[in-house]
Amino acid sequence: MPKDQSISSVLIIGSGPIIIGQACEFDYSGSQASRSLREEGIEVTLINSNPATIMTDPVTADHIYLLPLTPESIEKILQEREIDAVLPTMGGQTALNLAIEVGKLGIWEKYDIRLIGVDLNAIEITENREEFRKLMGEIDMPVATSIIANSFLEGKDAAQKIGFPLVIRPSYTLGGTGGGFVMEEKDFDDALRHGLNSSPTHEVLVEEAVLGWKEFELELLRDRNNNVVIICTVENMDPMGIHTGDSITVAPAMTLSDTTFQRMRNMAIKMMRSLGNFSGGCNVQFAIDPDTENIIAVEINPRVSRSSALASKATGYPIAKIAAKLAIGYTLDELKNQITGNTSAFFEPTLDYVIVKMPRWNFNKFYGSSHELGLQMKSVGEVMAIGRSFIEALQKACQAQENNRMGLGGDKKEWIRTDDILERLEKPSDDRVYRIKDALRLGVPISTVHRLTGIDKWFLREIEKLVKLEQRLTHYNVAEDIDEDFMLELKQHGYSDAQISWLMRLDEDEVTRHRKNIGVRRTYKTVDTCAAEFEAETPYFYSTFEQENESKRSDKKKIIVLGSGPNRIGQGIEFDYCCVHGILAIKNAGYEAIMVNCNPETVSTDFDIADKLYFEPVFWEHLEEIIELEQPEGVIVQLGGQTALKLAEKLHEKGIPTIGTDFLSLDLAEDRGRFSDMLKDLDIPYPDYGVANTVDEAIEIANRVGYPVLVRPSYVLGGQRMRIVINDQELERHVLSIFKHLPDNRVLIDHFLRRAHEAEIDAICDGEDVHIMGVMEHIEPAGIHSGDSSAVLPPYSLSQKNIDTMVAYTKKLAVALKTVGLINIQFAIQDEKVYVIEANPRASRTTPFIAKAYGIPYIQLATEVMMGIKKVKDFNVENKLDGYAIKIPVFSFDKFPNVDKSLGPEMKSTGEKIYFIDDLSDPYFRELDKRRSMYLSM
Incomplete structure (x- = not known):
């Protein structure tokens, strides 16, 4: 069935700011859907309030509306644009909820707008727990025993009928918000109240708990002819009881019998076909009794989801892209698989590798929060790793985490007290997989680990293989003793050279040198969706240790861009935006653009963004062998945040050029002592400071510069472990804490400027001239991390003298x-005195904000400067704004109800939104300005 010719203009609703439970996976989906529709000649209008996304960039859609996600904004767009249809399935729960609200207000009907990809009835059925339960009954689909409750008394009555343990699931919430397990009656009342209050409809499902059952997810696509394909089957390594966003997941399923898989597949197709008028992507979750293999349906989401992005990257099958085409009338058999270029989209992917997704948490930002995991999602990001075996992929996932791990253990972070380990196993937490390895290393039987965790013994036996390999490795004293076969076995089990060197108490370079000398090197395999049955057209690779290398080096000059790794607080989607624009600039300049990243949620890891994609950890050993294979002109580290920046030193040591600012300058800006010396030489004021290597030195410096002081470790991201302290006792406690958690670091101590205004400038420099991109004034005063402060562009209360001084200092410092x-x-x-607090010669979280506010492609301009093909004086741009743009941080404190919510030097926000005002009389701005006055008077 051909495309619906009546649709010539589509509105896509975005997902808003990044929060826990709804992250940049929807930027990926929305961007891919927009590109897919534009390929068909359809005019795309997009609404989103998140300035950090590619989705809200002119390269993505024809018309961008950076507006609040409200019915009023939707109606404004419908009044200004000739819209035929709206696609609400690409923006997560936020977009679906908005579509429902707009529908109830009659706005879609008023403007004769069709919903495509889903209908409101399907949304209502899947989000309303009672309607879902009824539908499952009608199609004879088994579900857990459950009762809907709209009041406290109804909930109490339901609990009495079902019995404990049970689950509370609020309706219409995101990321499991408000939900949880209740093991005993004494805990039920508080949990019920929380669930009811979390639901926008004051409704919860009280459900029988199936703790310990296995959990599986299927990603499907359906067209208007009722054709269905299963794109990917994902197995949660953790059993039921942990939100899928907080669980380590594996594809394809490892412990599922073929018979049970076929039953589950048929059930998923039946569920999807029961949703009425629905064409597009769908995620279905099941629980399976490990003893009887009985299956129950847990939920169905008639939209792209967090798992859709993972499944797309895992299989190479572009789910959102195909779903968008299905929404406008195509059928699966009419579409091509864009990876192979010559097979049908009505062809289910086959994997000849293993995918492991591992969540990334930021508990260190939420002081007082429990590390225990449950139904309510707490992770802020995730990584995906590809290997030829589960254990290789799992080790690569650990290396990609950006938490100073070199793999699954073998990296000086092991626990040694059996009682502590066993307690950690029984209560699922962010580090449980590491504790499993510790338990097996100490001789705890697999049966005990299985009983405590509920994790299938197959996974435990795989992890046990590492313990046995390490026991064999202890018999070797020097690297040269390891023969080729054993080295190959270690590497095929995912061991990094750093792990091997730690286990042998050797220098890492010794291991690397010996490994390469005996010919054990990475080879690269293609992600092709079809297990190499058909040749792939897209260059999308992962590494392993085999004979044939499928990644062939071209003759073109090439540049590698290092990605930003997993999302976490302090480093989010804004750096993916920067990487994508950097890639576009590199391609436009005639170079081959190569991307290295491991985040499945991002646009940068889409198969058709870079000329070549290596889905690999941004980890030195992996990067080095890509560089050895590709022989690039250089590597760009400025766009990937701290993840990329921390590899600049290794690149410098190995003589590999960085494109743009060199390592010595990057290091100078990070080294507070040398940086302050530079400021002194340039006659630029800065707060008095000192650098301490011991507690005694810290106390001496603090007393010299005067309390209060700002205390922080060097070379960290997002203000990690940064505090304002007011006396020697506080200082001693905090400095000891820094040395405990960051033992190789030094402590920076600055005199803290009380009641000071804070501002920042983003600029581009070519080594000689400087272009000021934007000057921003913070609402919050100095002492609150810039990522947690609202920022106004351009400044609204700073004197022109102060602005001129800031600009002069920026130009002087950038050149120096x-x-x-x-x-x-x-x-x-x-x-009225301007001090420089810090300088970051790289992309920052404010870069996309300025680019979106002014509508100028600043990252592409900066990349052209880095490559030496453009000078600042060649810029033909004017950063002028009618009115003001405000960057507003967004927090996810609702996931951690008992934590300290006060703001300070350490960043806590998970995302941001942009808000435009015409003038300073805007009521929203006046409220912000009142808050600022309150802060400055404290």
């Missing part, structure tokens, strides 16, 4: 640092 590319400088203004 020999910056080639982007730089962000932060200032404090106290008593």
Whole structure:
């Protein structure tokens, strides 16, 4: 059936700011859907309030509306644009809820707008727990025993009928918000109240708990002819009881019998076909009794989901892209698989590798929060790893985590007290997989680990293989003793050279040198959706240790862009935006653009963004062998945040050029002592400071510069472990904590400027001239992390003298640092005196905000400067704004109800939104300004 010719203009609803439970996977889906529709000649209008996304960039859609996600904004767009249809399935729960609200207000009907990809009835059925339960009954689909409750008394009555343990699931919430297990009656009342209050409809499902059952997810696509394909089957390594967003997941399923898989497959197709008028993507979750293999349906989501992005990257099958085409009338058999280029989209992917998704948490940002995991999602991001075996992929996932791990153990972070380990196993937490390895290493039987965790013994036996390999490795004293066969076995089990060197108490370079000398090197395999049955057209690779290398080096000059790794607080989607624009600039300049990243949620890891994609950990050993294979002109580290920046030193040591600002300048900006010396030489004011290597030195410096002082470790991200302290006792406690958690670090101590205004500038420098991208004034005062502060562009209360001074300091400092590319400088203004707080010669979280506010492709311009093909004086842009743009941080404190919500030097926000005002009389701005006055008077 051909495309619906009556649809020539589509509105896509985005997902808003990043929060826990709804992250950049919807930027990926929305961007892919937009590109897919534009391929068909359809005019795409997009609404979203998140300035950090590719979705809200002119390269993605024809018309971008950076507006709040409200019915009023939707009606404004419908009044200004000739819209035929709306696609609400690409923006997560936020977009679906908005579509429902707009529908109830009659706005879709008023403007004769069709919903495509889903209908409101399907949304209502799947989000309303009672309607879902009824539908499952009608199609004879087994579900857990459950009762709907709209009041406290109804909930109490339901619990009495079902019995404990049970689950509370609020309706219409995201990421499991408000839900949880209740093991005993004494805990039920509080949990019920929380669930009812979390639901926008004051409704919960009280459900029988199936703790310990296995959990599986299927990603499906359905067209208007009722054709269905299963794109991917994902097995949760953790059993039921942990939100899928917090669970380690594996594809394809490892412990599922073929008979049970076929039953589950048939059930998923039946569920999807029961949803009425629905064409597009769908995620279905099941629980399976490990003893009887009985299956029950848990939920169905008639939209792209967090798992859709994972499944797309895992299989190479572009789910959102195909779903968008199905929404406008195509059928699966009419579409091509864009990876192979010559097979049908009505062809189910086959994997000849294993995918492991591992969540990334930020509990260190939420002081007082429990590390225990449950139905309510707590992770802030995730990584995906590809290997030829589960254990290889699992080790690569650990290396990609950006938490100083070198793999699954074997990296000096092991626990040694059996009682502590067993307690950790029984209560699922963010580090449970590491504790499983510790338990097996200490001789705890697999049966005991299985009983405590509920994790299938197959996974435990796989992890046990690492313990046995390490026991064999202890018999070797020097690297040269390891023969080729054993080295190959270690590497095929995912061991990094750093792990091997730690286990042998050797220098890592010794292991690497010996490994390469005996010919054990990475080879690269193609992600092709069809287990190499058909040749793939898209260059999308992962590494392993085999004979044939499928990644062939071209003759073109090439540049590698390092991605930003998993999302976490302090480093989010804004750096993916920067990487994508960097890639576009590289391609436009005629170079081959190569992307290295491991985040499945991002646009940068889409198969058709870069000329070549390596889905690999942004980890030195992996990067080095890609560089050895590709022989690039250089590597760009400025766009990937701290993940990429921390590899600059290794690149410098190995003589590999960085494109743009060199390592020595990057290091100078990070080294507070040397940086302050530079400021002194340039006659630029800065707070008095000192650098301490011991507690005694810290106390001496603090007393010299005067309390209060700002205390922080060097070389960290997002203000990690940064505090304001007011006396020697507080200082001693905090400095000891820094040395405990970051033992190789030094402590920076600055005099803290009280009641100072804070501002920042983003700029581009070519080594000689400087272009000021934007000057932003913070609402919150100095002392609150810039990522947690609302920022106004351009400044609204700073004197012109202060602005001119900031601009002058920026130009002087950027040139002195020999910056080639982007730089962000932060200032404090106290008593009309401007101080420089810090300088970051790289992309910052404010870079996309400025680019979106002014509508200027600043990252592409900066990348051209880095490559030496453009000078600042060649820029033909004017950063002018009618009115003001405000960057507003968004927090996810609702996931951690008992934590300290106060703001300070350490960043806590998970995302941001943009808000435009015409003038300073805007009521929203006036409220912000009142808050600022309150802060400055404290």
